[in-house]
Amino acid sequence: MAKLSKLYTMQEAAQHNTSEDCWVVIDGKVYDVSSYLNEHPGGDDVLIAATGKDATDEFEDAGHSKSARELMEKFCIGELDESSLAIPELEIVRAEQASDISKKIVEFTQRYWVVPVAVAGISAVVGFLYLRKK
Template identity: 70%
Template sequence: MPTLSKLYTMQEASEHNTKEDCWVVIDGKVYDVTAYLDEHPGGDDVVIAATGKDATDDFEDAGHSKSAKELMETFCIGELDTSAPAVSEVEISSKKQNAQKLMDLTKQYWVVPVAVVGISVLVGFLYLRKK
């Protein structure tokens, strides 16, 4: 009978991003590598930098050995819940609001450069007319 694995969202995994509490996601599995950070040959900062995202490519690009992959399995605490959105609805809403604010500012501040150009043209025209 297969063992049931706990499901974690990427949001949950990304909250564990310190030397005292470090999780990484590789190949759809979630690993608590906190106890291994001091032993990691590449240093703890490399592993901590891989939190909050799918670190599969980073892991594969590093060329880990078969024994490293076997050791990694001892730190597996669950699987990534692929049915949950990678970005929360609150974050999506916040990004949309920020984009709208940027568009509003862009619409407001086009007037200043146009006014400067218009005044410059008018002053130039009046100056040339006096001559």
């Protein structure tokens, strides 16, 4: 097999997520399976659901045969750019921000207290009427 020269990011692969244009990523390789969707034994929805993420685990769990793995090579269009898989930085929240968030939650519940009270009241009435019928 020739060395693959084209690198794709996961975001690029995820954009190809329709039955007319479907790419999947398995074992660090990108496959354009658009022309294979109708022939896939598991159905096209399985392949379309695999776009936008690394589908290696799902592929391995399905127990594909050696011939299926050989057939895959026909659809390989490149490799996944591993540098695009960097872990995003976590947002650090200061103590003041955390207290602001809790204050906003308390304000929200005080402002809209009628919604949970109405739900509880309606539930109680429905329960009472249901038990009364029996």
